[in-house]
Amino acid sequence: MLPYMIRRIGWSLLTVWLISLVCFFIIQAPPGDFVSVLMADAEAEGRRLSSQQVQVLRERYALDAPWYMQYWAWITGIITVGDFGYSFRWNRPATEVILEHLPFTVLLAGGSLLLTWIIAFAIGVFTAVRRYSISDYLFTFLGFIGLSVPNFVLALVFMYIAFRYFGMSVGGLFSPDMVEAEWSPAKAWDLMRHLIVPALIIATAGTAGLIRITRANLSDELAQPYVTAARARGQREGVLLMRYPVRAAMNPFISTVGYAIPSVISGEVIVSTVLSLPTTGPVLLGALRNQDMYLAGSFLLILGVLTVIGTVISDLVLAWADPRVRRQHSGAAS
Amino acid sequence: MDEHTVELRFQSPHGLFLMQLARAEEDGKFHRFPRHYLEQFHLDHNPEADQLAEQEGYEDWTEMFTAKGWVTLGTGFDSRWMNTELPQLNAYLIETPAYEGTRVTAVRNPYFWKVDAEGNQLPYIDRLVFDVFDSQEVIAFRAAAGNISYQDRHFDHDFRPLLAESMEENGYSLLDVTSTDMNTLLFNLNHSHPDEDMREILTDRSFKAGLSHALDREEIIELVYFGQGEPAQAAPREGSPYHHSELAGQHLEHDVDLADELLDEVLPERDDEGRRLGPDGRPFSIAVDVAADRSVEHARVLELAQGYWEAVGIALEIQTMDRDLRNERRDAGEFDVYVRDGSAGLQDAILRPHWYMPFGDSGAYAWSWGSFYLDGEDAGEAPPEDSPAWRQWEIYDEILVTADQERQTELMEELLDVSAEAFWTIGISTSPNRVGVVADGLRNAPHQLFEASAYQNPGPSYPAVWWWEDPEQAVADDEEAAQQHADDADDDDLPADR
CATH class of the missing domain: 3.10.105.10 (Dipeptide-binding Protein; Domain 3)
Structure with missing residues (x-):
């Protein structure tokens, strides 16, 4: 298994490097730069930046250098001292900006992933057992609705419902009078209430696929002779279901972790922007729109690394969880 | 000319001088650079300004001076709203600047130079709280839910029905914003x-x-x-x-x-x-x-x-x-x-x-x-x-x-x-008036006003004299912090007159 892991990690590193290169190039590709954004902002407010000011700003940010020089400075900073460069807009190191917004993002993304699994697992198992019943069709239908309605529409609809029928303060992660309060059970509860809606919205998009996979896998397992055999021995239906076929049908949950991370994060960007949550999503969008290139590049790089790590971990966990996969690999490696 | 009057002489007539002075970009050129604070950042007055700049992480003293007293690089925001240490003559001082979390706050300036007709120190309201949101929809929903005391920007025409609908229920009224857009x-x-x-x-x-x-x-x-x-x-x-x-x-x-x-x-x-x-x-x-x-x-x-x-x-x-x-x-x-x-x-x-x-x-x-x-x-x-x-x-x-x-x-x-x-x-056509919201208990706040970047609404409607009929109604009320700030300020000595 060791050579397999080494090869796997080697490829990952190469992928990460390519990701960084492509990210940086794409960020630089659109016309204009951060200073031209500043100029346009000033103009929208009826001010003007003189050509001298513009020149000073360009020099200050080293924007006149070719992109590969900028890339080199940026990537060596990251590798040697872990410095992700400077965010022009925030006037602070990019690392600081990202770290500041990370906790809520992890909370939201983790929550959404958990919710996706819970919903998908429950519905997946239920529909496999009650295949072709009315409730099967109903839940499958709901799952597909969740998949096909764009997140931002859901966010707007949820926002309206929360405002109109529940009288909640929408947007943000806290009620107005809680923003500056000290951490307390009441504040944590307030946070939970605000997190559940975005988490639910992000989760809806991912559940449909998982429901279908679980349903299909479990249906296959249920038709296996060992199920009939266990039933013949008088095993109770609930225990039987959970002990054998469900465990075998769980694999997709693990193997999709890698893909789930980027999809949850990109869902998070849209939903957080519409709902104005203080997570990394709106910051990333803002950085891209403002051509705040080091901040945007660092974000994309970190997302890329997370995805790669996620995929590697899911491979390894899968090998650990499923004896069949483990056998295969040790067979191949020995 | 005397202690409270300044005379300006120009080489040739400056026809738009007073109007220019009143507009946003030019305001305060005469009073916004407090020398006793800013001279420490200027090389002519502090030979060690360059070292100080290096310590504080600026390229050189010019950048430090600009950031401390004029405009912060990158954000493009006025230093008066970014540098909490800058002494000012305005009614409010910045407490939490933008780009630090999702809330910007300002507190009353205890040395503000205006009093009301009865000699009470202005401004009346102790603390201003601005929550920062990325999406117009969120702002509109929050306004409709009565979470915003006053807001005269960022409502598209589409939001008018939503805002009008919940007006009575959530205790605010609409204000009519005449844009100078033509x-x-x-x-x-x-x-x-x-x-x-x-x-x-x-x-x-x-x-x-x-x-x-x-x-x-x-x-x-x-x-x-x-x-x-x-x-x-x-x-x-x-x-x-x-x-x-x-x-x-x-x-x-x-x-x-x-x-x-x-x-x-x-x-x-x-x-x-x-x-x-x-x-x-x-x-x-x-x-x-x-x-x-x-x-x-x-x-x-x-x-x-x-x-x-x-x-x-x-x-x-x-x-x-x-x-x-x-x-x-x-x-x-x-x-x-x-x-x-x-x-x-x-x-x-x-x-x-x-x-x-x-x-x-x-x-x-x-x-x-x-x-x-x-x-x-x-x-x-x-x-x-x-x-x-x-x-x-x-x-x-x-x-x-x-x-x-x-x-x-x-x-x-x-x-x-x-x-x-x-x-x-x-x-094509004249620009329609836009809509804003103002909480019912917020007195002296305008219900009609003009809007232009040169005009800096709602500034000319005098926020220093706005007051709450019932301070409990204030949405983002954080009395303790405000009181704390007022107490801190009381302890300070007034700056000595020159």
């Missing part, structure tokens, strides 16, 4: 087009007039602007001292025959399908650059315009693009038509006349001439000798050295006479 959309035909044939057509007055008569403005107002606004060209609004009825009202009627007649003067040849042929013998078309991320309304207007102009044989090609790319193409002069909404329609028309004469590069129809006028030969090129721009510049130069306001208004009228003759841009 037109919903201006077609800027490139008067310095690099292609000579094209330039000749785009600058031809009959061509512009023909396009203008082909537009059905009533229909546009009905379909895009919910029936709000009147057909209008780029001109100071009614109610402005500079309102010019000829400039505002010329070439507005929807008259396809007249449009055809005018266009026949410029492009008489047509092919079998009724398309007008350009000088090169091919169907004539113009391309319009529109920024996609800014205004959905503009895109809708252009789609309608496309239909109207097709009826008179002119093809319009809509190029939707990012704002940056659009500005870059404008600065390079590589466009046929550029669209934007028209600003500066009230008193500010005299300060920012760029929609009435070539003045800077914001008026894209003559970006190059405007830069020539403001920044000299290096920045742009001179217009042809017979261009009306020369006459307008002459008049404007005179306004700049005229102290008498009545005379200024007369001169402005003359200037606008020339604008009407030149017909620089083609407008």
Whole structure:
């Protein structure tokens, strides 16, 4: 298994490097730069930046250098001292900006992933057992609705419902009078209430696929002779279901972790922007729109690394969880 | 002159001085740089300023000085709202600046120099709280839920019904915001087009007039602007001292025959399908650059315009693009038509006349001439000798050295006479009033006000004298923190008089 892991990690590193290169190039590709954004902002407010000011700003940010020089400075900073460069807009190191917004993002993304699994697992198992019943069709239908309605529409609809029928303060992660309060059970509860809606919205998009996979896998397992055999021995239906076929049908949950991370994060960007949550999503969008290139590049790089790590971990966990996969690999490696 | 009076002398009359002083970008030039605080950051007054800059992480002392007292790099925000240590004469001092979390707060300035008629120290309200949101929808929903005490910006017309619906239930009323914007959309035909044939057509007055008569403005107002606004060209609004009825009202009627007649003067040849042929013998078309991320309304207007102009044989090609790319193409002069909404329609028309004469590069129809006028030969090129721009510049130069306001208004009228003759841009309709919210218990807050970037609303409605009928109603109430701040301030000694 060791050579397999080494090869796997080697490829990952190469992928990460390519990701960084492509990210940086794409960020630089659109016309204009951060200073031209500043100029346009000033103009929208009826001010003007003189050509001298513009020149000073360009020099200050080293924007006149070719992109590969900028890339080199940026990537060596990251590798040697872990410095992700400077965010022009925030006037602070990019690392600081990202770290500041990370906790809520992890909370939201983790929550959404958990919710996706819970919903998908429950519905997946239920529909496999009650295949072709009315409730099967109903839940499958709901799952597909969740998949096909764009997140931002859901966010707007949820926002309206929360405002109109529940009288909640929408947007943000806290009620107005809680923003500056000290951490307390009441504040944590307030946070939970605000997190559940975005988490639910992000989760809806991912559940449909998982429901279908679980349903299909479990249906296959249920038709296996060992199920009939266990039933013949008088095993109770609930225990039987959970002990054998469900465990075998769980694999997709693990193997999709890698893909789930980027999809949850990109869902998070849209939903957080519409709902104005203080997570990394709106910051990333803002950085891209403002051509705040080091901040945007660092974000994309970190997302890329997370995805790669996620995929590697899911491979390894899968090998650990499923004896069949483990056998295969040790067979191949020995 | 005495302890409380300052006299300023100019080499030549400075006609717009007082008005310029009152507007946003120029305000406070006389009082915003407190020497006792800022001299430590200036090399002339502190030989160690460069070392200090290095310690604090700035390139050099100039950057440090700029950031401490003028504008913070990158954010482009005024240091008065970013540097919590900067002493100020304003009613409120910044407590938590932007870009630190999602909430910006300001607290009353205990040394504010104004008192009310009974001698009470102003401002009345202890603390201002601004929550920062990225999306307009969230702001609208929060306002509708009564979570915002006062807000006069960022509500699109679409939100009016939502806000009106929950008004009584959630204890706020709507305020009527009159923007100094004067037109919903201006077609800027490139008067310095690099292609000579094209330039000749785009600058031809009959061509512009023909396009203008082909537009059905009533229909546009009905379909895009919910029936709000009147057909209008780029001109100071009614109610402005500079309102010019000829400039505002010329070439507005929807008259396809007249449009055809005018266009026949410029492009008489047509092919079998009724398309007008350009000088090169091919169907004539113009391309319009529109920024996609800014205004959905503009895109809708252009789609309608496309239909109207097709009826008179002119093809319009809509190029939707990012704002940056659009500005870059404008600065390079590589466009046929550029669209934007028209600003500066009230008193500010005299300060920012760029929609009435070539003045800077914001008026894209003559970006190059405007830069020539403001920044000299290096920045742009001179217009042809017979261009009306020369006459307008002459008049404007005179306004700049005229102290008498009545005379200024007369001169402005003359200037606008020339604008009407030149017909620089083609407008659509007057900008409708917008909506804002104000909580019911917030007294002295305005229910009607003007809006312009030069005006800095709601500043002129005097927030220092706003007060809560019942302070408990204040939405983001954090009494303890405010009290704490007030106590801290009481302990400080007043700065010694010089």
